[in-house]
Amino acid sequence: MSSILKTNAVTMQFGGVTAVNNLELEINEHEIVALIGPNGAGKTTAFNMITGVYTPTKGTVVYTDKNGKECDITGMKLSEIAKIGIARTFQNIRLFKDLTVYENVIIAKHLHIKSDFMSAALHLPWYNAEQSKAEIEVEALLRKVDLWDMREEKASSLPYGKQRRLEIVRALATEPRLLLLDEPAAGMNPKETEELTSFIKEIRDEYNLTIFMIEHHMGLVMEISDRIYVLDFGETIAKGIPSEIQNNQRVIEAYLGVDEDA
Amino acid sequence: MEFFQGLLNMSGASFAQHMVNGISLGSLYALIAIGYTMVYGILLMINFAHGDIVMMACYFAYFGITIFHVPWYFTFIGVIVATALLGAVIERMAYRPLRDAPKNSVLISAIGASFLLENLANYLFSGRPMSFPDIPLLSQNIAVGSIKIQAISLVIPVITVISLLVLLHIVNHTKTGMAMRAVSKDYEIARVMGINIDNIISMTFIIGSALAAIGAIMWGIRYPGITPYLGVMPGLKCFIAAVIGGIGNIKGAVLGGFILGLGEILIVAFFPELSGYRDAFAFIVLIIILFYRPTGILGERTTEKV
Amino acid sequence: MKKLMSVLLVSALAVGVLTGCGGTKKDAEKSDVIKIGVFLPLTGDNAAGGELELRGIKLANKLHPEVLGKKVELVIADNKSDKAEAASVAARLIERDKVKVILGSYGSSLSMAAGNIVKTSKVPAIGTSCTNPQVTANNDYYFRACFIDPFQGTVMANYAFKNGARKVAIIQEVSNDYAVGLAKFFKDAFIKLAGPDSVIEVANYQTGDKDFSAILTNIKAMNPDAIFAPGNFTESALLIKQARQLGITAPFLGGDTWETQEFISVGGADVEGVAFSTAFDREKATTAEAKKFLDEYVKEYKGEPSALSALAYDAYLIAIDGIKRANSTDSVKIRDAIATTKDMEGVTGKTTLDKNGDPIKGAVIKTVKDGKFKYIDFVDVK
Amino acid sequence: MKNKRDLILSAILLIVLFCVSWFVNGELDSYIRRIVNLCLIYAIIGLSMNVTNGFTGQFSLGQAGFMAIGAYTVGIFTVPVELRANVFYAVPMNPLIAGIQMPVWLALIVGGLLAALVAFLIGTPVLRLRGDYLAIATLGFSEIIRICITNASSFTNGALGIKDIPPLNDVRYIFVVTAITFAFIAALINSSYGRAFKAIREDEIAAEAMGINLYKHKCLAFMISAFFAGIGGGLYGALLGTVDPKNFLFTLTYNFLLIIVLGGMGSITGSMLGAVIVTAGLEYLRIFDEPLEIFGTMIPLFRPGLRMVMFSALLMACVLFWRHGIMGTREITWSKLIAFCKNPLGFFKRKGASQ
Secondary structure (H helix, E strand, C coil): CCEEEEEEEEEEEECCEEEEEEEEEEEECCCEEEEECCCCCCHHHHHHHHCCCCCCCEEEEEEECCCCCEEECCCCCHHHHHHCCEEECCCCCCCCCCCEHHHHHHHHHHHHCCCCHHHHHCCCHHHHHHHHHHHHHHHHHHHHCCCHHHCCCEHHHCCHHHHHHHHHHHHHHCCCCEEEEECCCCCCCHHHHHHHHHHHHHHHHHCCCEEEEECCCHHHHHHHCCEEEEEECCEEEEEECHHHHHCCHHHHHHHHHHHHHC | CHHHHHHHCCCHHHHHHHHHHHHHHHHHHHHHHHHHHHHHHHHCCCCCCHHHHHHHHHHHHHHHHHHCCCCHHHHHHHHHHHHHHHHHHHHHHHHHHHCCCCHHHHHHHHHHHHHHHHHHHHHHHCCCCEECCCCHHHHCEEEECCEEEEHHHHHHHHHHHHHHHHHHHHHHHCHHHHHHHHHHHCHHHHHHCCCCHHHHHHHHHHHHHHHHHHHHHHHHHHCCEECCCCCHHHHHHHHHHHHHHCCCCHHHHHHHHHHHHHHHHHHHHHCHHHHHHHHHHHHHHHHHHHHHCCCCCCCCCCCCCC | CHHHHHHHHHHHHHHHHHHHHHHCCCCCCCCCEEEEEEEECCCCCCHHHHHHHHHHHHHHHHHCCEECCEEEEEEEEECCCCHHHHHHHHHHHHHCCCCCEEECCCCHHHHHHHHHHHHHCCCCEEECCCCCHHHCCCCCCEEECCCCHHHHHHHHHHHHHHCCCCCEEEEEECCCHHHHHHHHHHHHHHHHHHCHHHEEEEEEECCCCCCCHHHHHHHHHHCCCEEECCCCHHHHHHHHHHHHHCCCCCCEEECHHHCCHHHHHHHHHHHCCCEEEECCCHHHCCCHHHHHHHHHHHHHHCCCCCHHHHHHHHHHHHHHHHHHHHCCCCHHHHHHHHHCCCCEEECCEEECECCCCCECCCEEEEEEECCEEEEEEEECCC | CHHHHHHHHHHHHHHHHHHHHHHHHHHCCHHHHHHHHHHHHHHHHHHHHHHHHHHCCCCCCCHHHHHHHHHHHHHHHHCCHHHHHHHCCCCCCCHHHHCCCCCHHHHHHHHHHHHHHHHHHHHHHHCCCCHHHHHHHHHHHHHHHHHHHHHCHHHHCHHHCECCCCCCCCHHHHHHHHHHHHHHHHHHHCCHHHHHHHHHHHCHHHHHHCCCCHHHHHHHHHHHHHHHHHHHHHHHHHHHCCECHHHHCCHHHHHHHHHHHHHCCCCHHHHHHHHHHHHHHHHHHHHHCCCEEECCEEECCCCCCHHHHHHHHHHHHHHHHCCCCCCCCCCCCHHHHHHHHHCHHHHHHHHHHHC
């Protein structure tokens, strides 16, 4: 299995505070990797460094594109990251609230539209071709994840679980190879979580994705992830397959410790 | 080189005079900018109407002294009170209903308020300029060697510093001030903590407008022509001053005011050819500052949470 | 619900426009009245001038209410000191109110905005105090009652030279067409008199500026014999005030806009002794019409009439005179009659229009003394 | 299928409207013509402003400046060469441009392009700003543009302004330009780029995560907006027949702000409605400026100035009580119209419910 994403000793400091210290990740193609840890461990910061929201204070992020070429994407713009095939969702859902489900998803196809705004505005043939292609794909996608019936609904009017799902679908629509999910199960009831679990597996195989996710819901994590990284106070305190993590002393301490405080 | 003629043949005397002019103008800008920055600091919105509140205050003073013959010191107190009330009313009418509305709506409402005040003044007092009552004590001239200065120009910086200190005291050492700072940080939390947001914000507007009134009086004595559009340019420039210094930061407003005032004077002093472009100067500085330090000279940088 | 409201609002307004705003005056074609349109800035920057002129026109209408046995009805419209407005208002006066002649406006640019409209719809217009030569230039339908800037500029240049000024500075309100035009003509004329480098500085300020200390300090260092500062009376008054504060003693010269009470009330003691050219003064009130005007004006409005009122009064007289001689209510005929106006006795002397439609008349030079405008001199056209 | 129907209907409407404009041009008096022309021109500028403020959610107040650029381009290049000496009597026209004369349509396009170019240059520093900072900065730029025009006498004739612009008040001409603008912007908004703009309005970070390059798209929207503002300004100048810097004070922008707020930020058809209501409305309100007599007694309230008070009060009321304007972000579509015709009351009930 060949690696798709590598981080070499990336560190993020805000003023004096070190949010993430010497993080060494390696994610291989077609894996589902989870990043866990107590609150404030720096998980989301790690995500933000990978997706170019923050530029790491030091260290590099290396991505292997579909032609197997390694490229340094440290501090690359978020939009560029999306273009090379890394999509992400957000901890606090960031949908285009006032737009319809359909619009939300088809917007994601914009980065595959090659024609310039003039030909788009004048609806010239080559643009129309691209456009209808996009429409077909979106329809297929929405039918697949059974959101098609509510395509005309405003995103904000969807039930919570569906909103989470829509955000993932929107990310999928950018046709990524690596998908980063930031707490996809947050705030879901057991049933929704069930669905989510299978949904993630499903899309991984369907679209042949690599998935890297932050998640608190241990049930979910243990069930689907191939490997797990554990962060605490910005340090990587453990990594390995679920069974190893489950009975890793430091991890337990980290969590129990937090539990006591809480 | 002809262009630098201004630089070359400037005598010490005129340079000193220019500096004096600059400082007196700067302190005037600073005085009005404080009001701006304070409202922004709490509400995080531009009170576009601030300049027009200044204008209204000038009219109040005019009616007090010229029409009703109230002695000026009483009038000024009255003006400050009246203007403070006006500010509160504007807040109540134009801003409170939009407390939870998107920022742009508030901005539009602010523009609307300023536009309304101007047209109202135009309608009520007609476009004909009125002369701000002359107060000999303050408008007399004082000569220091070859340097001429108006008494008021000496008073203004003092007033500015006083208001600065008073304001700093209010904000940092009083209960209201603490509440204000709480509100400016996050008013949901403040609300939860049992602070009455509406009162605090009204308070902010009252203080801000009172400052505007003081500024207006100083402005009127220095430049005694009152028209409905009097407030527009000072309004814009003082806002710019506030932004330059770091909006929301009271000391910054003063700093910005002086930078702007001195800058405007000196640009004309050194490059007389550019006198026609003088008003553009403020905006150019604004844009440069926003480009290199979006939060102004003394404003602290902020990063967005994702 | 809102949508319903909106639809209602839309239709209401639309209907309003087609009926209300247009048809407010149904009696557009009553045969026993002749309508004269008046478009003046009654709000905005130029409101002061506009009001003074309106007084003159109303007075004239009071004293000369009839022509050809018909009643003269004034249709007064405000152009907000704004060009787009001026154009709409002019069109409205012509099309809606069917006026035969238009009087106005104070401010050359406002008049110019209406220029095309009066030209194309063939209704003569008589400018009251728009002194810019461009107003009547290649427009057969625009005339005026006031002298023009080239003449005014020359007059002031001569005056300055006569009083011993050899190097002058010019401070112009660079965003004001009137000021820029006048400054140019003054400069040309003065250079002709006193040599190429007699104008030592041309400084600029924008309309609405309040602080002039910087340019004034520069000029003080050059210490000119006189300062020519054409511009709005408010700005000019503040300018002079600050000049005196900075200890500039050189006399200030200006143009006809200064002759408003506001100029004195804002400028106070500091504007004493300035000199400016204008069209009219009691001292030169030679004609019988002028006497009548003065008495009536004082009765009606208390206080001294300004040249603006006098010019507006004359504009009305020119119109009436034209209609009388045309002996018709046909705008084109009236226009032809006005074009041949000769020795029309008005308040500001006898008016004769040249081929451009500009009057050939002299200028009065006034100063401010003890808070009043005071006659100094009269300069006739040579 | 549905699409085809809409196209045909739109085509028909267009033809009908064109005939109307033909009628207005031929039959109605020049006052009505002027109002109609102003409506059309304001519609163009309202639309242009809606592209940035309404669809991309970037609150810009620079419209007056871009209009000025367009208006001056038309002014400078369409004045007949032989008249120029007479127009530029204070400072002779700069030899670089003294000889160049263009037909109006060309001047309009050049003006639009110039405005777009300026927008591009301004965009670099300004578009990084958000909310009120952006507003004040763009406002600043429009003032800077005006001040430069005032001072660059040899090109713009400074404060004296440009006179003798061949007047353009043919309603058909202006209607066609408006129609093109409307069609172009409508098509753009309904294209992938339009959706990208909306995405930026809704959530910049999410939009970026969707691979949308913020700066590129904001700048694009800003330039398109400027381009049409330039065109609109050009027509405005040609309609007046004379331009000077005072025409383009930043307060001019407020008119268009009212138009888009009233019509609905982010609604094309809304802008059209807004333009008509505001322009026609302003004319209508004129009766408030005229003295009013009821039973022979003067109502002192009615005197010059009241109209503008009403105007600004309207803007306020609109923001306070009617934040989404007439259309909000919705559009009048053929299907809605048809639904409406089928069952007017039910239509509004449904709408009422959905709000």
